[in-house]
Amino acid sequence: MRVTSSRTQRDLRVLGEHIAAMRKIQGLTAQILADRAGITRTTLRNIERGEGSPRVEAVLAVLRVLGLSTQVVAAADPFTTELGRLHPDRAVRRRVRVP
Numbered sequence: 001m002r003v004t005s006s007r008t009q010r011d012l013r014v015l016g017e018h019i020a021a022m023r024k025i026q027g028l029t030a031q032i033l034a035d036r037a038g039i040t041r042t043t044l045r046n047i048e049r050g051e052g053s054p055r056v057e058a059v060l061a062v063l064r065v066l067g068l069s070t071q072v073v074a075a076a077d078p079f080t081t082e083l084g085r086l087h088p089d090r091a092v093r094r095r096v097r098v099p
Contacts, residue, residue, distance in 0.1 A: 002053075016048040019048055019066065023048075060073075
């Protein structure tokens with residue numbers, strides 16, 4: 001059994017709330033969004049509630065339909081961080097070894 005930290009649970013819930021709000025702002029029903037993303041209504045419900053373990057592909061498909069996938073992917077770019085800009089050579093390593 002997997003244990004999810006309370007912080008991760010909160011982040012999943014907040015992300016789901018944001019997704020649900022954007023869906024409503026765009027005037028999409030849950031069924032329409034699920035259909036366009038190629039997922040089931042149940043999977044979308046779990047994403048919007050921050051429950052379960054939806055596949056990353058499903059979450060990205062929903063974000064793509066809502067026009068948010070580019071921003072989410074860009075937010076994970078390590079080179080937009082100070083640490084990433086200071087150590088770009090570390091990104092090309094095949095392995096990370098603990099000293």
